[in-house]
Amino acid sequence: MLEVKNVTRMFGQKAAVDNISFAIDGPAFVGIIGRSGAGKSTFLRMMNRLTDASSGSILVEGRDVLALKGAEARAWQSQCAMIFQQFNLVPRMDVASNVLHGILNRRSTLQTMFNLWSEADILKALEILGRLGIAEQAPKRAEALSGGQQQRVAIARALMQDPKIILADEPIASLDPMNAQVVMDTLKRINVEDGRMVIANLHTLDTARRYCDRVIGMRDGRIVFDGTPDQLSTGVARDIYGADESFNESATSTAIPADRRPDEAYAGAMLA
Numbered sequence: 001m002l003e004v005k006n007v008t009r010m011f012g013q014k015a016a017v018d019n020i021s022f023a024i025d026g027p028a029f030v031g032i033i034g035r036s037g038a039g040k041s042t043f044l045r046m047m048n049r050l051t052d053a054s055s056g057s058i059l060v061e062g063r064d065v066l067a068l069k070g071a072e073a074r075a076w077q078s079q080c081a082m083i084f085q086q087f088n089l090v091p092r093m094d095v096a097s098n099v100l101h102g103i104l105n106r107r108s109t110l111q112t113m114f115n116l117w118s119e120a121d122i123l124k125a126l127e128i129l130g131r132l133g134i135a136e137q138a139p140k141r142a143e144a145l146s147g148g149q150q151q152r153v154a155i156a157r158a159l160m161q162d163p164k165i166i167l168a169d170e171p172i173a174s175l176d177p178m179n180a181q182v183v184m185d186t187l188k189r190i191n192v193e194d195g196r197m198v199i200a201n202l203h204t205l206d207t208a209r210r211y212c213d214r215v216i217g218m219r220d221g222r223i224v225f226d227g228t229p230d231q232l233s234t235g236v237a238r239d240i241y242g243a244d245e246s247f248n249e250s251a252t253s254t255a256i257p258a259d260r261r262p263d264e265a266y267a268g269a270m271l272a
């Protein structure tokens with residue numbers, strides 16, 4: 001379904017992404033890990049055409065999306081929705097309108113000028129918010145929500161586009177562990193229930209191990225690991241992160257301490 005072939009992105013003399021190739025069959029949940037500057041964001045940005053590649057091709061169902069221009073490139077962008085670390089919502093706008101903005105580029109100028117949405121679109125937005133457990137937040141301003149709720153609104157906005165692929169650039173890097181878990185669980189559900197491919201840049205190993213079917217490790221623009229979470233040993237992780245013997249995995253962990261997991265906290269409250 002997805003075939004990345006010899007993709008490179010140069011910034012001046014430096015290759016941010018250096019001749020990477022891999023293929024993904026079917027709607028997998030793929031994590032890309034690596035330290036800061038490894039090229040993870042640049043790769044995702046090339047995939048959805050926010051950044052041009054210097055060379056190479058990305059074939060989706062046989063079509064090179066890097067070669068698309070104009071309206072075709074924009075159509076591709078709506079098929080591979082992107083989620084960002086900082087949510088990128090319009091803070092003072094209500095949640096439902098933020099979600100509807102996922103299909104902004106499908107409306108006429110007149111509809112945009114008068115802020116007109118069809119009843120079907122509004123119902124779809126509310127249905128998606130309901131599915132993600134935040135329907136009651138629909139009339140509130142986005143800025144009034146917690147970080148985890150805001151990221152779920154961003155996921156709802158992405159789903160409004162009905163994308164084949166969801167690209168998530170450090171989706172939980174700004175969240176506390178509990179909200180991070182809710183957001184990752186949401187992405188996983190969308191992957192499993194809808195059969196949408198998810199490619200997520202992740203900064204913690206335990207998240208990659210827990211949620212991904214496949215993990216790609218990048219270092220200095222190159223792929224240095226491509227395998228299953230089981231194959232991602234501490235030694236392999238040390239290679240990816242370029243750390244020495246003192247590399248400590250727990251330092252990159254976002255695991256929720258046992259006494260703070262939602263279910264157990266709830267159970268504890270019931271017993272008290």
Ligand SMILES: Nc1ncnc2c1ncn2[C@@H]1O[C@H](COP(=O)(O)OP(=O)(O)OP(=O)(O)O)[C@@H](O)[C@H]1O
Pocket residue numbers: 011015016017034035036037038039040041042043
């Ligand atoms: N617009 C740009 N101009 C010049 N250099 C850039 C630009 N964007 C990225 N780079 C460089 O490309 C390399 C890869 O950056 P990239 O942001 O893709 O890494 P990353 O793995 O996503 O790291 P982080 O997690 O910190 O975002 C870095 O050396 C970065 O400085």
